[in-house]
Amino acid sequence: MAILTATNLVKKYPGEDQAALDNVSLSIEPGEFTAVVGPSGSGKSTLLHLLGGVDRPTSGTVQLYDTDLYQLNETQLAIFRRRQVGLIYQFYNLIPSLTVAENITLPTELDGKTVPEERLNALLIQLGLAAKKDSLPGQLSGGQQQRVAIGRALINQPAIVLADEPTGNLDQRNSQEIMRLLHAANVQQGQTIIVITHDPQVAAQAKRVLTITDGRLTEGA
Numbered sequence: 001m002a003i004l005t006a007t008n009l010v011k012k013y014p015g016e017d018q019a020a021l022d023n024v025s026l027s028i029e030p031g032e033f034t035a036v037v038g039p040s041g042s043g044k045s046t047l048l049h050l051l052g053g054v055d056r057p058t059s060g061t062v063q064l065y066d067t068d069l070y071q072l073n074e075t076q077l078a079i080f081r082r083r084q085v086g087l088i089y090q091f092y093n094l095i096p097s098l099t100v101a102e103n104i105t106l107p108t109e110l111d112g113k114t115v116p117e118e119r120l121n122a123l124l125i126q127l128g129l130a131a132k133k134d135s136l137p138g139q140l141s142g143g144q145q146q147r148v149a150i151g152r153a154l155i156n157q158p159a160i161v162l163a164d165e166p167t168g169n170l171d172q173r174n175s176q177e178i179m180r181l182l183h184a185a186n187v188q189q190g191q192t193i194i195v196i197t198h199d200p201q202v203a204a205q206a207k208r209v210l211t212i213t214d215g216r217l218t219e220g221a
């Protein structure tokens, strides 16, 4: 059974004549590792945001397990997203005044829960950030900041991880490290991962590739 099903998704932004997403349907199986490629402006980020409950479609549905995302009200959707969706962005989106540990544990804290110290420490070791636990994002390299963002995305063990150009701002060595961590989450935790990328080397590492052109989705590169 699919973990994520999008049906006839249309997204028209106000004031735009053309739909950013034009009737996109898509089914993702649990544990899939999927890359989404396509030209700039073709609708990749729009699709990712709709799959993750970040924005609302003009029409169409997104179902994660048996929850119809856009039947939820804003509060329900925010809670669902925090628990079930891990989001990773090109420019990390960390909170500058919080330490590495605080950034990573934020989604759990927002749920009124505490991350056990052993789990946090194990994750920091896995991310290669043990020595940076109390550092602020401004004291880290880009690759380190992205690893913090991965920790934050994984801390609640979400059903799906959505990454929008996670390696777009990184050199090849750091890109490889980010991909290694995403693959580890995929293989070891069985997490379902969707990555937007412009990098053919990153797309080549995915089991499935989807292409968006002018808001329309096709299977394959």
Ligand SMILES: Nc1ncnc2c1ncn2[C@@H]1O[C@H](COP(=O)(O)OP(=O)(O)OP(=O)(O)O)[C@@H](O)[C@H]1O
Residues within 6 Å of the ligand: 013, 014, 016, 020, 038, 039, 040, 041, 042, 043, 044, 045, 046, 047
């Ligand atoms: N908030 C918005 N308001 C109006 N138009 C938008 C908005 N966000 C995106 N668009 C438009 O929707 C279309 C798809 O944008 P989107 O960001 O999804 O593309 P993309 O494939 O992710 O591009 P890139 O690879 O450059 O990040 C573009 O024409 C863009 O200008």
